[in-house]
Amino acid sequence: MLNLFTGLPGNGKTLYTLWYVKKWIEKENAERAKEGKELREIFYHGISNLMLPWTKIDPQKWMDCPPGSVIVIDEAQFVFEKKPNGSKLPAFYEQLAVHRHKGFDIVLITQNPSLVDNFVRKLVGKHLHIVRTFGMERAVVHEWMSVRESPERPSNRRDSIQHKWGYPKEVYAYYKSAEQHTVKRNIPMKVWGFGLVLIILACLVYYIYGSIQKKIHPDKALPAGAVAQQQVQGGVAHASYKNAVEDAHQFLFDRTPRVNGLPQTAPRYDEITKPTTAPYPASCVSNPKKCTCYTQQATPINVPEILCRDIVARGYFLDFDDKAGERNQMGKGSFAASDEIAKHSKEKPSYQLNEPLSKDVLSRGGFGEIDGDGYGVLATHTGGTQAIKSKL
Structure with a gap:
C-alpha cells in the first residue's frame, strides 16, 4: 500500500512516521518469525542521522529493494515533484502503480499532498495528517482511506478518523530534527477564555448550591452561639419577614404526624415522646x-x-x-x-x-x-x- 503522511513543519509528522512504522513492522516481523517466514526489511531516504537499523537508499531506485520491503521517503516533494500535465513520467514514478506486485509498502512524508505529483496522489491508499496541539507534546492524527486535499483546513478534517497521540520521549533519539526544538507552546486566547468560563460556572454553581442549602438548613449555616441566641422558650426560633415562606413550610412539617392518626408522632413532639419503657409479654x-x-x-x-x-x-x-x-x-x-x-x-x-x-x-x-x-x-x-x- 502507498501511505501518505502529511503535516506542517514542527507538527511531528516524521516523528510520528518513525514511531508508526517501527511499531507496525516489529509486530509483523514477530508474527512472521513464529511462522518461519522471512522478515521484512525497512529502507529509507531523507531522514537526518537516523539511529534505527534501517538501510539508506537512492529514492529513484526504490524498485530495486528486495520483495516485501518497506520503503520510507521523507521530503517526498523533492523526489516525486509535480510534473507538467501530459509530460512523460520517470520510471520510478510509474513503478508506483505496480508496487504491490513485489509486496512493497511505501510511506511518503511531505508537508501537503499538493506538493507531490497528481499521479502519485491518486495511488495513495491511506492518508494520515498530523496536527500538533497548541505547541504541546501531543497531536491529533486525522486518517482517510485516500488523499484529502487541503487537510490543513479544519473544515476538511471533519469527516476524518481521529487518533490522539502523545509524543513518546524515546522516539526523539531515533533521529535529529531541528523542528522539534523551535516550536513554542501557544495556547489561543479562546482556549484560555473557555477555561475561565468553566471556572466562573463552577464558582456560580457552588454559590447557588450554598444559598439553597442555607435556606433548607438555616441552622447549619450559623455558629452554635448564634443559633442559641435565636432560640426562645419552647425551642422555636423567631420568624422574620424574609423567611416567611420557609417558616410556614417548617410549621406544617413540625405538626404533620409521621403515622396518620397518631398526632404524637409529629416531629414537634420528638423531645417529649422519647421512649421510657419497652414492651414485653407481661x-x-x-x-x-x-x-x-x-x-x-x-x-x-x-x-x-x-x-x-x-x-x-x-x-x-x-x-x-x-x-x-x-x-x-x-x-x-x-x-x-x-x-x-x-x-x-x-x-x-x-x-x-x-x-x-x-x-x-x-x-x-x-x-x-x-x-x-x-x-x-x-x-x-x-x-x-x-x-x-x-x-x-
Whole structure:
C-alpha cells in the first residue's frame, strides 16, 4: 500500500512516521518469525542521522529493494515533484502503480499532498495528517482511506478518523530534527477564555448550591452561639419577614404526624415522646386452639405461638427493672385468659399457677380491682379496662 503522511513543519509528522512504522513492522516481523517466514526489511531516504537499523537508499531506485520491503521517503516533494500535465513520467514514478506486485509498502512524508505529483496522489491508499496541539507534546492524527486535499483546513478534517497521540520521549533519539526544538507552546486566547468560563460556572454553581442549602438548613449555616441566641422558650426560633415562606413550610412539617392518626408522632413532639419503657409479654393465655400474649399495657403483642406456649408452660425471667417486679412472677404458669380470648374460643382457657397471687400483689402490679368471681381486672394507660383476668 502507498501511505501518505502529511503535516506542517514542527507538527511531528516524521516523528510520528518513525514511531508508526517501527511499531507496525516489529509486530509483523514477530508474527512472521513464529511462522518461519522471512522478515521484512525497512529502507529509507531523507531522514537526518537516523539511529534505527534501517538501510539508506537512492529514492529513484526504490524498485530495486528486495520483495516485501518497506520503503520510507521523507521530503517526498523533492523526489516525486509535480510534473507538467501530459509530460512523460520517470520510471520510478510509474513503478508506483505496480508496487504491490513485489509486496512493497511505501510511506511518503511531505508537508501537503499538493506538493507531490497528481499521479502519485491518486495511488495513495491511506492518508494520515498530523496536527500538533497548541505547541504541546501531543497531536491529533486525522486518517482517510485516500488523499484529502487541503487537510490543513479544519473544515476538511471533519469527516476524518481521529487518533490522539502523545509524543513518546524515546522516539526523539531515533533521529535529529531541528523542528522539534523551535516550536513554542501557544495556547489561543479562546482556549484560555473557555477555561475561565468553566471556572466562573463552577464558582456560580457552588454559590447557588450554598444559598439553597442555607435556606433548607438555616441552622447549619450559623455558629452554635448564634443559633442559641435565636432560640426562645419552647425551642422555636423567631420568624422574620424574609423567611416567611420557609417558616410556614417548617410549621406544617413540625405538626404533620409521621403515622396518620397518631398526632404524637409529629416531629414537634420528638423531645417529649422519647421512649421510657419497652414492651414485653407481661401476660400470656392459651387454649387448645391459640395462644396470645399481652404487653404490660394490656395491648396484644406478636409472639410466635411456640414461644407463647413455652412462656405459658415455664415462664421467663425479665432481667431489667420495670418498677413492678411482682407482676413478673410467672413461674411455670400463666396469667388467666382474657374475656376477649374467651369470646373467640368455645374451649375454656387452661392455666395454672404455682401459688395464688394476693390482692396486694395484683394491685401493685397494675391489675386494679378484683371482681366478684375472683379475677383481677387489668387497668391500662390507653383508657378503660381490659378484661385480662388472673386466677387467684
